[in-house]
Amino acid sequence: MNKKGLMMVSMSAMLALAVAGCSTTKDGGGTPSNSPTAGGSAAPKNVSLKIGLPGAYDVTKKEIIDGFIAKYPNIKVEIQDAPWGDFVTKIATQIAGGTTPDVWLQENAVILGYGKRGVAEDLAPYIKRDLKDADYIPGLYAAKTPEGKVYGIPHGINPVALAYNKKVFADANIPLPNDNWTFNDLIETAKKLTKNGADGKPAIYGFVGNFTITQGWFPWIKQAGGQALDSTLTKSMFNDPKTLTGIKQLADGVKQGYFTSDDFQKANGGEMQTFATGKAAMYILQYSNQVAINKNFPDADWDVVKLPKAVDGKRYVPMVTNSWLVSSKASQDVKDAAWTFLKYYLSDESQNILASSGSSIPVKKSAFEVIEKSTTKPLNKKAFTEGIAEGGVTLDENPSWTEWRTAAQPIITDIVKGNIPAEEGLKQVHEKVQAVLDKNK
Known part of the structure; x- marks a missing residue:
């Protein structure tokens, strides 16, 4: 995540100033x-x-x-x-x-x-x-x-795009991603690319499972036809069945073992290093992260394609x-x-x-x-x-974005990590986010 782009500051009450x-x-x-x-x-x-x-x-x-x-x-x-x-x-x-x-x-x-x-x-x-x-x-x-x-x-x-490690694809003899991919193509290919080590546990995963907003859950709910907020940015859409579908696809990938878990990423130097060193084949990558990959892993053989298309055939690029x-x-x-x-x-x-x-x-x-x-x-x-x-x-940003996202994130993290069922968790998220939105009307 781009720490400059998502760094938050809690704002105290400001003077009410008239805007012409x-x-x-x-x-x-x-x-x-x-x-x-x-x-x-x-x-x-x-x-x-x-x-x-x-x-x-x-x-x-x-x-x-x-x-x-x-x-x-x-x-x-x-x-x-x-x-x-x-x-x-x-x-x-x-x-x-x-x-x-x-x-x-x-x-x-x-x-x-x-x-x-x-x-x-x-x-x-x-x-x-x-x-x-x-x-x-x-x-x-x-x-x-x-x-x-x-x-x-x-x-x-x-913005983000879908990064892929060329060596992992070549070793598995699997065709590289392309701009016509859907997220279902990503899921099915991730399953094929996941390989177990001598201990029977995955040594190479198909995709970096991420529970943060920009590189994680927001792209997944958008591709499934879901939303975080409605078009007026005043109503929570975390109770939308399509939003649930997207979150479950991400959480299921981690649970079923073809997306990396948080523990695996931490054990391998973080999500960027996990991808760059070939322990994960694909990664939703923010543009700014290319600088760090090129600096820290100059020998990594990788490229990107556009973020896969959504179920409606359109592309949504956070x-x-x-x-x-x-x-x-x-x-x-x-x-x-x-x-x-x-x-x-x-x-x-x-x-x-x-x-x-x-x-x-x-x-x-x-x-x-x-x-x-x-x-x-x-x-x-x-x-x-x-x-x-x-x-x-954008990430459904509104004046209370920092507050509602902060309320939603810990619960979504627990969902993706498998600590709480998606249905139960998103019900809590919906209630908390709507409370924030109502308070800030």
């Missing part, structure tokens, strides 16, 4: 008359802009920040950085005290929570004015609410997103400067730098060429880029 709505009244320039500044998109002269960087330049490429400073000398940039955990702890106090940076990034679900509390500016009017949807993948709108407000711009997209937000408390001049920074971040120049990093996928389509031409493993990076273009989905 996007008026439909227009001035002579044909743009909304309140926010953003009507009549033009140029950043004001001689303005100071505080940019918050959790994780500092380990997370945000310094070349992008330096490029922005060089291109816009009229904007005086102040960087506020700290280790990720320290930053997100401090930001809660800064929000309460009205001393936040003008623009900063955090997890997408947290950004949505900020929007609900009036902390984050609605960027929908800016996007409508200055960007062309055709230039970007749908992930541009990862922080969009059902009501149409957009509280963040992606810092990067971290993606983790960190997002930039603009403080709603900033003056309009500073908001315009912040938007100028975000437009620069979304430009070809910056998106190509992000694409070259290998740590996440940009949202501008033109930068995909940089990714797809890369010669580092996996070679088939189109499995990620085309996968999210075809079926990228």
Whole structure:
């Protein structure tokens, strides 16, 4: 799991700050008359802009920040950085005290929570004015609410694909996965690839069983036609029989011994090492994990295909997103400067730098060429880029995502580990998640 993408912070009660709505009244320039500044998109002269960087330049490429400073000398940039955990702890106090940076990034679900509390500016009017949807993948709108407000711009997209160990397949003389696979193909092939050792216990498994959300249970419920939440993101769908089917398929694989158990993974250095060293043939892999595999297991022979298709014939590719937000408390001049920074971040120049990093996928389509031409493993990076273009989905994120996911996860973990029947466990999950959603209406 991408710890940057899913790191959580418990937020205390924030000051209720009014977010200016996007008026439909227009001035002579044909743009909304309140926010953003009507009549033009140029950043004001001689303005100071505080940019918050959790994780500092380990997370945000310094070349992008330096490029922005060089291109816009009229904007005086102040960087506020700290280790990720320290930053997100401090930001809660800064929000309460009205001393936040003008623009900063955090997890997408947290950004949505900020929007609900009036902390984050609605960027929908800016996007409508200055960007062309055709230039970007749908992930541009990862922080969009059902009501149409957009509280963040992606810092990067971290989707999943199906990784496979070529040696394990070759040794078993079994055809490699392909983009037409369904999850049933994955299950049946995993059974064939599982081999016992001299002690009669599996020494090689067909698939890495994972109980976390992005690489584990969420893809499984989506492929079965299930959901975590409904389309309004206000009702739990953990009582949906299709959601139960997906969870049971994952849990049955672990129970019946063709998916790795948690104990097996721990005994073999973790899920990534289990896969890279050929003790498991397949693995739902987040894009950012390629960096660690290539660094720690350079001799591993592996590649990826798109995540298998669901029972309805469609593809659903979960993606983790960190997002930039603009403080709603900033003056309009500073908001315009912040938007100028975000437009620069979304430009070809910056998106190509992000694409070259290998740590996440940009949202501008033109930068995909940089990714797809890369010669580092996996070679088939189109499995990620085309996968999210075809079926990228967020993790049913809403303002209470951190809370409801935290309530659901321990029970789902027990289900996948075989400690509680799926039917009983999901009933508990449904009740707990719905209670969280009702409390946060």
